[in-house]
Amino acid sequence: MAYTVTSSERLRPSGAEYETKALLYLMNFRNDSNDIYFFVVDFFNDLTGMDKMGTKLWDMQSKGAKTTSPKAIGKELVTLFKNFRSEMKFSYFLLFMGGVSNTVRLNNTINIFDISNIKPEAINKIKEGLLEESKEKTYIDHHSITDEEINTFLGKVQFIIDDKKPSEYVKSIVNVHPRIIPNEDTLNAIFNEIRDQQSSKKNIGVVENITIETSSEALDFCHHLTSSEIKLLVLGRIINRNPFDKGLPISFMSTLNRAPEEKRRSVLEDCQIALSRALFNKNRADDFWSLFENIYSIISSNPHDNLNMILSKLDNEFVNRSDFDAISLKYFISIVKDGIQ
Template sequence: MYTFKNTEINNKKSSDFETKSLLYLLGMRSDSEEIELVTVDCFNDVTGSNADFSKLWDVQSKNHRSLPPSKIGESLSTLYDNYISTISFHDYILFIPRLKRDYLINPSINIYSYENINKEQKKGIEKKLKEKINGDKSGKVPPLFLDFLSKICFVEDNKRVSTYIKKISKFKNKRSIPEEIYNRIFLEIRNAQSALKNSYIENEKISHPSEVLKFNRHIRKADINTLLISRLVGIDVFSFPGIPLSFFDVLLDKDEEERKDLIQECNENLSRAFFDKNGCREFWKVTERLISLLKENPDDNIFDVYSNLMSTINVKTEHLTKETLLYMISLVKTGLTDAH
């Protein structure tokens, strides 16, 4: 049985730092593709999970202005609590600002294990962590103490807010979207994350990680991806009310039923391409190129844009058919027009 402790009650202001740690999980790790959702202030500040909750990534984030060894040790305590709990976590991550470089054996890296910390600093870290765990200054070594420390991953934040959003969106051309758009999206995610903390779950118990869903303190990757594409394109691609004006040229020679069927097919294809793990990168690549083409030539009709797109990019996913791409071009064209 797992009991939620030290949750932040009615905290209406989620820090940028916690949101960065959430986005780090979703877009900046080699195993980010496995993470399907992130819980907020349940097991820890943020905790990532795969689809069936068989794999959990636990993150404690600490945005202290100064992080002496004693503060580092104190910050590790909730990760230790989870390490010895009834739930198994795949990774234990302390997300922090840059440490003083003389704390580290190799100061050139910003993601490292406990072994990268110098012996002198380790003494202070371990002393404070023991005090925090034991509740006294006896210096007694807690269960699995050194084993726990060997499992910690330290991640230093050394990137701008916008970089975290760009990593999730998978856009390669950083100039195709204004910096302020990325910053606004970050704030929107931060506010959504903050709102999840307004419920009270202190001392609630669960027997399996999946039971955390009943508390509604989670954000799904799919929801963030949908938010991203709707904000970057300027329109909700997946629930557009009606038919984008420029797409009527594709529908001219069809009767009413054929039009309905084609619109439905295009929407389904877009969803498949977007939410398919193997095809989502293709979706982002096409979207980025579309935005670029339409910004360069906003008055081009959708057939010209499609022709230019096909001449500059190799669309590999079967879901993005010609009609689906023309529909997508129409949506993007509408979104960019309405945004100006």
């Protein structure tokens, strides 16, 4: 099974926002979002979600036009169609759009839909646009395309209409914990940081005409972000520091200094490992943010409390569901305390 990269794109500023919205949609707004770990940029398509082992693929094309016509939709589907016809197996085909014309949907209130919500006459125009665009692309053998193949492909496509501000896409990462949601300016700044990191992946080496045998090989070229990186960015913005920056948190010094000198390095490393495990454990994501919210609220209300006093005030339900032990939890409390004070 071979796959050759064709028509990879350089950064298009006008489309960068929608590519980031598409990423955060994959990360937070699907029933299967927890299965997506990697976000591969400008390799298979504008964006391709991938599970942790790199074997399951959510292929996504994003376009920012607000009133896309049926024929234009067909043209925009061409890279998804290319991947549908390839030897590589893609599990999902997704078209993320800024909007569509009134001639597209049967029910204009539904923003996530499949072909069953598209008017029959619009479907014909979509097919027409797809065929026209396929003839323009050298990477598709348009002579071998059949109606049956197009119908099968269109039956697998999911259409997503963007209906949120950039800040709302970021807010969804910690949406169940309103007390730690940053203000609008900070949310927008986080969105822009994610956008810039995503766009920068397009400039890491030339991947055009590269051939791979397995989907996970795409990760070798470093054209990807991970959900862990994005969560870390959000946490760092909330507490005004990267929790994994080198250097000892000042609030943790008195605790660490009680350990024998020869043990301090291993104690600190154990704390950092526990924090990494807690932050990046997808199965306990809500538990982590609940505990963080609890810590954040207590520190905000009791700014002069030391680590032991803060620890004693934490909700045991959140503590017991976390990946921390007593020492590593004090370490995390100290990072939050030093960051927000």
